[in-house]
Amino acid sequence: RLPSCRVEVDGLAASLDREESVEVVLYREGDEAVARRAGEELRFVPEDGAFSTRGDESLLPYPDALERSWAALQNPNAGDLIISAAPGFEFADLGGRHHAGGGSHGSLEVGDSEVPMLAVGLEPPGGIVEVAPAVLRYFGVEPPASMRDAAHVA
Structure with missing residues (x-):
C-alpha cells in the first residue's frame, strides 16, 4: 500500500473480489492471516505446530497453502496485501517487468508450486x-x- 492510500487493507482486499485476474488475496489482521476470495474469508494462525482456522478452508486449495501463505505474510519485504494471480494471468511489477510468455512463479497454484x-x-x-x-x-x-x-x- 502506498503511503498516500487512505483505504484500509481489508477494504483494498474487498475491492479485488470481482477482479477475474485475482485468485486470492492474503493479508494480516492483528495476529491472524486472512485469505480472501470472491467475498469469502478464511482466517488462520499457527497453533501447536499446526494451524487454527476459521472459515472455509477450500478457499486455499493449494499445496501447503496455510504454511506458504503464513510464511509469505511474515516476510519483512512483503507488502500489506499479497495477491495470487488467477490461472492465465500474470502481474507486472512496479517497474513494468513481468514473466508473461515465460516461466511464472509466486502464485499458490499447483503449476507454480510443485x-x-x-x-x-x-x-x-x-x-x-x-x-x-x-x-x-x-x-x-x-x-x-x-x-x-x-x-x-x-
Missing part, C-alpha cells in the same frame, strides 16, 4: 522444505533446528 524430483538412495522428501534436511541426513549431518522446524510452521 516440481518433479528424483531421489536415489534416500527416502523421498514429502515437500520442498524437507529436501535439504534429507540430503544432510543422507551424508550423516544432523539438520539444524531451523530446518527441522521448517516442515511444521514457519
Whole structure:
C-alpha cells in the first residue's frame, strides 16, 4: 500500500473480489492471516505446530497453502496485501517487468508450486522444505533446528 492510500487493507482486499485476474488475496489482521476470495474469508494462525482456522478452508486449495501463505505474510519485504494471480494471468511489477510468455512463479497454484524430483538412495522428501534436511541426513549431518522446524510452521 502506498503511503498516500487512505483505504484500509481489508477494504483494498474487498475491492479485488470481482477482479477475474485475482485468485486470492492474503493479508494480516492483528495476529491472524486472512485469505480472501470472491467475498469469502478464511482466517488462520499457527497453533501447536499446526494451524487454527476459521472459515472455509477450500478457499486455499493449494499445496501447503496455510504454511506458504503464513510464511509469505511474515516476510519483512512483503507488502500489506499479497495477491495470487488467477490461472492465465500474470502481474507486472512496479517497474513494468513481468514473466508473461515465460516461466511464472509466486502464485499458490499447483503449476507454480510443485516440481518433479528424483531421489536415489534416500527416502523421498514429502515437500520442498524437507529436501535439504534429507540430503544432510543422507551424508550423516544432523539438520539444524531451523530446518527441522521448517516442515511444521514457519
